[in-house]
Amino acid sequence: MVFDKAAIEERQRRAAGAFGDDAPLVLVSAGEPIGKPGGLDQTYPFLVHPDYYWLTGSRRSGGILAFEPGGGWTHFVRKVDASERLWEGDVVAPEGEDLTSFAEWLEARRGRPLAALGSSGMLPLPADEALSKRMRERLDGVRRRKDAAEIALIRRAVAATAAGFAKAREVLRPGVTERQLQVELEAEMFRAGAHGVGFETIVGAGDHSAVLHFAPGERVVNPGDLVLIDAGGELEDYTADVTRTVPAGERFTPEQQALYDLVLAAELAAIDKCRVGVEWHEVHRTAALVIAQGLKDLGVLVGDADGLADSGAVALFFPHGVGHMVGLRVRDVGGAAPGRPEGRMCCGARPRVDFPLEEGFLMTVEPGAYFIPAMLEDPERREKYKDVVRWDALDKWLPVGGVRIEDDVLVTASGPEVLTSAIPK
Helix, strand or coil: CCCCHHHHHHHHHHHHHHHCCCCCEEEEECCCCCECCCCCCCECCCCCCHHHHHHHCCCCCCCEEEEECCCEEEEEECCCCHHHHHHHCCCCCCCCEEHHHHHHHHHCCCCCCEEEEECHHHCCCCCCHHHHHHHHHHHHHHHCCCCHHHHHHHHHHHHHHHHHHHHHHHHCCCCCEHHHHHHHHHHHHHHCCCCEECCCCEEEEHHHHHCCCCCCCCCECCCCCEEEEEECEEECCEECCEEEEEECCCCCCHHHHHHHHHHHHHHHHHHHCCCCCCEHHHHHHHHHHHHHHHHHHCCCECCCHHHHHHCCHHHHCCCCCCCCECEEECCCCCEECCCCCCCCCECCECCCEECECCCCCEEEECCEEECCHHHHCCHHHHHHCCCCECHHHCCCCHHHCEEECEEEEEEECCEEEECCCCCCC
């Protein structure tokens, strides 16, 4: 087991408290492997549903954790059979009731309100969608706060990620390819203890740095290029998420330096806002205002920073949210506070998070500024923002590409703690 019994029991206690006295039956399912099309008996690598994993500590497929008001938690697990031992070796199933008894257990409670979380498709009875949504929101509220065991795993993932970035810096030079940088970075993370990568590594050189999720290829890094690397090592499904933008040569060009300094100032201002009670949209707006003012100072935008943010003009150059929750997978929980509509906009972008920060939240802070032809050459955008963008000034900036800087920030009672501060930027 990844987590000790005391940690799991405390999580289940917190979840039961969040479900409340009016709770229905709550079933949390692990999920099942998904077959590959045309793959016969092959399946995609199994990823357990994070709700189930967080509540049980098990990443084994097929399990169901059941909560019954007044009766507590019952864990139904798939027992290990001879075939599984033949193909996979010494497999250990978590403690619990045999999964074959679950149908009888559920039938005895037929007619009672039922909520389904996790991978609910494997349940034999339909669940109440409204109740399920309500219980999911309550569990999300509990899961957002990272406990000590989770933070310890994330710190190990950060250490492995730091080793990978150090290796990438070591091998980065004109003539190396994006793909070679990816291979060296990931191999070093594995040597430093990572079990895998938390997401597909991003490496973009030159104008590829302006593609938000660029998949590294055979492009050769040129002497004057910016190189953007976004990567994270993963242990036991817990991951870091870090971005650094560096010059291919010994130093930035003047334009690259100006854009880098601007994004770094935005990141530091946004990190300082990561305090208990601060709305995440305020964190995003803080970064957007710095970027708007900076682009005005560079002669790219015209107007005051507040107007450039509120009109969405700044989103031509900062088109994504300032960050997201991270930890148990690279997109951890997130969403909006109960009662708020999903997808509210802020400064022309759609942040992935819409609630006030609390102690124990782990957030990425990753502002960026990019010169993206697909955005800047769009006729509708050119017409909409014709009075606030100096379109004739963009020619010298388009070759720069983009800059993003990202750290993982733990919200504490005494202020933000940057877990990834050891990775140079």
